[in-house]
Amino acid sequence: MKHLMTALTIVGLLLSMSSGAQVPEDGQTSRELGILLEAPESRAELIARGEAVYEYWCNACHGPEMLKPGTAALAIKYQGALPAALTERTDMVPEFVEQMVRQGISMMPFFRPTEVSNADLGALTAFLTDNSGD
Numbered sequence: 001m002k003h004l005m006t007a008l009t010i011v012g013l014l015l016s017m018s019s020g021a022q023v024p025e026d027g028q029t030s031r032e033l034g035i036l037l038e039a040p041e042s043r044a045e046l047i048a049r050g051e052a053v054y055e056y057w058c059n060a061c062h063g064p065e066m067l068k069p070g071t072a073a074l075a076i077k078y079q080g081a082l083p084a085a086l087t088e089r090t091d092m093v094p095e096f097v098e099q100m101v102r103q104g105i106s107m108m109p110f111f112r113p114t115e116v117s118n119a120d121l122g123a124l125t126a127f128l129t130d131n132s133g134d
């Protein structure tokens, strides 16, 4: 009985070690999202990933509602010449999105690679530029 208990304890310990949140050390994904990013196998997968990153980090300020500070600021900036919601824009290029995310602008904070990893930023720009140039 004692051996059985010991064996069960060890199995339990091993399980808890291996089933913990997958937080890779390689900077491949956002720690906060806690999901291991396998290299996306298709563009659709990349864009879906970008959308998840956007929902997590950007939507609070850039959601379509005019009350959101990013959306409200861009409505004032563009005065209707461009959509205020980032997801409705068709003019964005990856370099612009990358610069805004890494450097911030006005009241928008910048995001470090430990927050939005380079891989996540790649997915994010793919998502935000997906309907550009149509």
Ligand code: HEC
Residues within 6 Å of the ligand: 054, 057, 058, 059, 060, 061, 062, 069, 070, 071, 073, 074, 077, 086, 096, 097, 100, 101, 105, 106, 107, 108, 109, 111, 116, 124
């Ligand atoms: C705390 C609120 C906040 C968060 C979070 C935020 N933004 Fe912003 N963002 C803003 C504001 C406000 C502006 C407008 C700044 C200005 O020009 O006055 C802005 C501007 C931008 C612009 C420039 C658009 C243009 O045409 O001038 C881009 C691109 C952008 N944000 C992308 C993002 C992305 C991508 C994320 C998520 C990683 C994000 N933002 C997260 C508040 C935010």
